[in-house]
Amino acid sequence: xxxxxxxxxxxxxxxxxxxxxxxxxxTVHWDRTIRHPQPAERFAAEIGDATIRRVDRxxxxxxxxxxxxxxxxxxxxxxxxLIVAPAGTPPDPYARVVFALDDGRELRYRDVRKFGRxxxxxxGGLRSVGAGRGAxxxxxxEGAGPYRIGEVFSGHxxxxxxxSFTVARFAERLARRSAKLKALLLDQSFIAGxxxxxxxxxxxxxxxxxxxxxxxxxxxxxxxxxxxxxQVLRDGIVNRGSSFSDYVGADGAPGDNAERLAVYRRxxxxxxxxxxxxxxxVVGQRSTHFCPRCQPGPVASDTT
DNA sequence: ACGCCTACCTGCTTGC
DNA sequence: TGCAAGCAGGTAGGCG
Numbered sequence: 554x555x556x557x558x559x560x561x562x563x564x565x566x567x568x569x570x571x572x573x574x575x576x577x578x579x580t581v582h583w584d585r586t587i588r589h590p591q592p593a594e595r596f597a598a599e600i601g602d603a604t605i606r607r608v609d610r611x612x613x614x615x616x617x618x619x620x621x622x623x624x625x626x627x628x629x630x631x632x633x634x635l636i637v638a639p640a641g642t643p644p645d646p647y648a649r650v651v652f653a654l655d656d657g658r659e660l661r662y663r664d665v666r667k668f669g670r671x672x673x674x675x676x677g678g679l680r681s682v683g684a685g686r687g688a689x690x691x692x693x694x695e696g697a698g699p700y701r702i703g704e705v706f707s708g709h710x711x712x713x714x715x716x717s718f719t720v721a722r723f724a725e726r727l728a729r730r731s732a733k734l735k736a737l738l739l740d741q742s743f744i745a746g747x748x749x750x751x752x753x754x755x756x757x758x759x760x761x762x763x764x765x766x767x768x769x770x771x772x773x774x775x776x777x778x779x780x781x782x783x784q785v786l787r788d789g790i791v792n793r794g795s796s797f798s799d800y801v802g803a804d805g806a807p808g809d810n811a812e813r814l815a816v817y818r819r820x821x822x823x824x825x826x827x828x829x830x831x832x833x834x835v836v837g838q839r840s841t842h843f844c845p846r847c848q849p850g851p852v853a854s855d856t857t
Numbered sequence: 858a859c860g861c862c863t864a865c866c867t868g869c870t871t872g873c
Numbered sequence: 874t875g876c877a878a879g880c881a882g883g884t885a886g887g888c889g
Contacts, residue, residue, distance in 0.1 A: 585865090631881070631882060664866095668884080732859065799881095838861080
């Protein structure tokens, strides 16, 4: 999907474009886009006539805060996009939910692959977006109904761009885990917002092999990885995100970051640091790109 | 805790 | 040209 930088770009665009606008109508073209607790049939009625106060982001989810305190969450997953269309823009066959605004514009949720989900939550208590198995088992353990706010939004790891995400905190979390770094960076309960593109980019930047396990990093490597994760995400935001096929900002324009990536989808091309050809392997069923020279292999002792 | 698998969807690219 | 296989930015959930 859109990863952290793409979602951040969309949220900032929306804040600029639709904060203060009123939603006067909503049309759901694909029911399953609407997740619990609002059945799709009721969603349009529930959201109708709501004014948008503010738009921001948590992990990879766009949060649309309404004046009455309720929050609409939009998880874009793989191909979701939120686009503000000026009045008179021709309909989009991939628009799954369309919000009519009071000034004639439309806020369109477009999603070719239909993986994305939109929720509408009561005010007060929305804190963080649930991720991983932990979130569900916690709900069960507490005996709460499914999707009670607070539980739904409780499973995410730290936001990597916050000041509270320190090297020390990262080091402590890494030391407790024996998983491969690539898999760990993709785990939203470990760190929020990193996806396949930025995981590969961060590891290349830190000069660490994707198959290294978390608890084998020394202090300097942890520091490099911490810096690298933050830097690739910040660069992504500055460049308005990485576009390959579907991702666009809320203004409908693709981002500029894809052409600046060092390894992602650059298999066989020269490493920007050393010239060696970039390799592609599969880790946890995900495409993984790295430079075999700059990012030396995890084990040298197997055969010796 | 972790790895592996399937499912959810559609469209584009690649290879025969 | 046609057609099938493989691939894609994410994540939930089941099993071992």
